[in-house]
Amino acid sequence: MIVTVDLFSAATDTRTGAGAVLGRIAEERGWGLDGTVLYDVWDRHNKGLQREARAPRTFTQVSREALRRAYDELGLDSGSAGGDLARLHDAVGDWPLWPDVAEGLRRLAAVARVGLLSNVDDHLARRSRAAALVDPDLLLTSQRLGAFKPSPEIYLAAVRAVAPERLVHVAASARDVRGALEAGIAVVRLARPGHAVDPDGPEPSVEVADAGELADVVGALGAGRPAPPTA
Template identity: 70%
Template sequence: MIVTFDLFSALTDTRTGASRTFAAIAAERGWDLSGETAYDTWDGHNKVLQREARPPTGFREVSRTALEAAYADLGLDPALAPSDLARLHETIPDWPLWRDVAAGVAAVAGLDRVTGVGLLSNVDDDLARLTRAHALVDPDLVLSSQRLGAFKPSAEIYTRAVDAVAPARLVHVAASARDVRGALEAGITAVRLARPGHVVDPTGPRPPHEVRDATELAAVVDGL
């Protein structure tokens, strides 16, 4: 069994990490704008564009277009988006993991039934390597949108992930509504890890397995 984790919701407190950078940028430019508002506006555009994106469009291009749209919504100059995105990416190593992540991932990796733990994420490979979560997983099991040529929540990324780890069984730990729904609709065994700000899609399938702390994952995975 291979267990993958969502990188930017299940493992990383992305909103806190990225909001700090946006707050610093806003302070330097004298913008009356909170880091959280900037992040939430950008994240909303990211989700829309990732749903529509197809190769050869990459993660960076989607993120840049989303930030340009977010700045336009906020009355800011979209021309600033490329340099601000580069600065945002530079701060990825500082984005915090959720407090339960290190122990939770280690416990899953230590199960006899689990032959590897990895990531399944909308991300470029080099950016994944900058995250604190990368050190906790097998680098050969970083199943990125760049590697798989598809974006969540498209079914393609999930079916290609299954093919990438075959003949092992894939279990995916997800937090966001679209990731939980996407994995379940693709027929993958999914465990929902509840995180602040994330809910289950009310129009999608209900996750049969759910935990509120990553340290509870090992028991659930071992019982699958």
């Protein structure tokens, strides 16, 4: 069995990591804005553009345009978006994992091969802290798969990439849970602050509150047993 984990919601505390970088930029420029405020606007534009993005457009290109739009919306100098995005991406290796991830993924690797499934370019996936905890051959990125979440195309491409093994995806965000389920992939939802299930979409059959629970849940799924009680 192959288990993929979403990089920027389930594994990484992206709002904290990217928000810290944006906070430093805002302080240097005298913008008087909290970095997480900048992050939230950027993230909203990122997700909107990713819904429409198609290969060969890259995550970096999408993120740059999203940051430019965020700056425009906030009345900031959008001419600096390209350089600021480079600073954000250079710092990806400093963005913290959620506290339960390192031990949780080590336990999970004892019952399944573990990878990442993410809307990201290959070099950013490799730079992340999560990359050291998973199979390097299973960095399934939007660049590698030629599609972006939440399109069914990226999930179906991931299934083809790991065939004939079964794919289970660990997701946290509403769009990732819904996208994977609508593509017919088994999903274990890992609850994270700031994320909820889409009320208009399908609900995952299994949800856990801690990455340490993933090994038991996935082990049960692999053995064809009902998943143990979870959050």
